[in-house]
Amino acid sequence: MILDLDIGNTLSKWRLKDAESSEIRSRGAVWTREEWRPGADIPDLDVVEAVRISSVARAAVLEETVTLLRRQVRHVFVAHSQAEALGVINGYDEPGRLGVDRWMGALAGYQLAGGCCAVDCGSAITIDFVLPGGVHLGGFIIPGLRLMKESLKLGTRNVAIDPESEADALLEPGRRTVDAVNHGIYMAAVSAINRIYSEVCDQQGISLPMLLTGGDARVVSRGVQVPHAVWPDMVYGGLEASFPLTFAERAGKMSGAPRVPEPVSLEKIRAGLAFSMLL
Numbered sequence: 211m212i213l214d215l216d217i218g219n220t221l222s223k224w225r226l227k228d229a230e231s232s233e234i235r236s237r238g239a240v241w242t243r244e245e246w247r248p249g250a251d252i253p254d255l256d257v258v259e260a261v262r263i264s265s266v267a268r269a270a271v272l273e274e275t276v277t278l279l280r281r282q283v284r285h286v287f288v289a290h291s292q293a294e295a296l297g298v299i300n301g302y303d304e305p306g307r308l309g310v311d312r313w314m315g316a317l318a319g320y321q322l323a324g325g326c327c328a329v330d331c332g333s334a335i336t337i338d339f340v341l342p343g344g345v346h347l348g349g350f351i352i353p354g355l356r357l358m359k360e361s362l363k364l365g366t367r368n369v370a371i372d373p374e375s376e377a378d379a380l381l382e383p384g385r386r387t388v389d390a391v392n393h394g395i396y397m398a399a400v401s402a403i404n405r406i407y408s409e410v411c412d413q414q415g416i417s418l419p420m421l422l423t424g425g426d427a428r429v430v431s432r433g434v435q436v437p438h439a440v441w442p443d444m445v446y447g448g449l450e451a452s453f454p455l456t457f458a459e460r461a462g463k464m465s466g467a468p469r470v471p472e473p474v475s476l477e478k479i480r481a482g483l484a485f486s487m488l489l
């Protein structure tokens with residue numbers, strides 16, 4: 211079995227992948243914290259022959275995790291942001307400073323779709339752009355839904371947006387604090403994504419397919435007008451592409467990859483942008 215780990219600021223996600231059949235056998239998530247407790251937190255390591263890790267948690271969390279895993283697992287691969295990999299050229303002035311989850315998303319998105327806009331809706335919402343030739347332009351970082359809500363300190367912290375909520379309802383004016391806050395932060399997130407996408411496509415003169423991932427991807431997806439696909443395993447896709455272990459991975463296949471969405475014409479994007487600037 212292969213254990214894939216995606217350690218975010220809020221949640222540490224894991225999945226077990228069969229090295230022979232490439233099937234996903236199980237998956238789960240635990241709160242990211244100082245120490246990693248195998249057994250309680252993750253499945254039995256006896257069946258694991260390789261681990262692949264993407265972590266944006268504090269260095270100490272990763273160090274502890276790696277030390278622990280190395281005792282029981284033969285191959286431990288840790289992803290790092292690089293200046294260039296798999297045809298993608300990192301757009302950061304200091305490539306190593308780009309969050310490795312964003313780098314994994316950019317690599318996966320490029321491998322799947324060529325040029326793309328990769329949006330990760332987690333603790334933060336990150337919006338990254340890769341052009342068809344592999345040039346990563348850099349991106350945008352805004353607080354995620356939960357962080358935006360907590361920053362208001364209006365006592366609505368523990369009332370999360372129901373992931374099943376319809377965008378139409380979330381975009382109405384709220385008539386009580388919790389709704390006013392939820393609808394406000396939702397509008398902030400989806401309008402930022404829509405606008406940033408349009409601005410960058412306009413600047414670059416190209417309409418790019420958009421891919422969405424992260425804990426809030428499903429609910430955010432309902433408010434994003436741009437054609438896009440939700441890919442919950444996008445970060446894992448970057449790990450698969452960076453450290454291919456199975457037959458399917460060596461052939462370039464990434465688990466759970468969606469169909470590439472057909473982007474709208476650049477003219478339409480520009481018309482929408484021109485209209486929103488009039489308002």
Ligand SMILES: Nc1ncnc2c1ncn2[C@@H]1O[C@H](COP(=O)(O)OP(=O)(O)O)[C@@H](O)[C@H]1O
Binds near residue numbers: 220221222
């Ligand atoms: N069951 C859940 N538990 C915690 N957060 C959730 C859950 N479902 C959705 N979320 C949302 O997803 C976010 C965490 O998403 P995730 O992509 O795992 O973030 P990160 O990678 O930063 O840890 C939370 O901030 C919250 O808004």
Ligand SMILES: CC(C)(COP(=O)(O)O)[C@@H](O)C(=O)NCCC(=O)O
Binds near residue numbers: 218334336
């Ligand atoms: C921007 C992030 C905090 C997002 O992390 P997440 O929301 O997935 O936990 C993470 O990618 C990070 O720590 N990046 C380093 C700074 C940067 O990318 O510029």
Ligand SMILES: [K+]
Binds near residue numbers: 311333334336
């Ligand atoms: K994120």
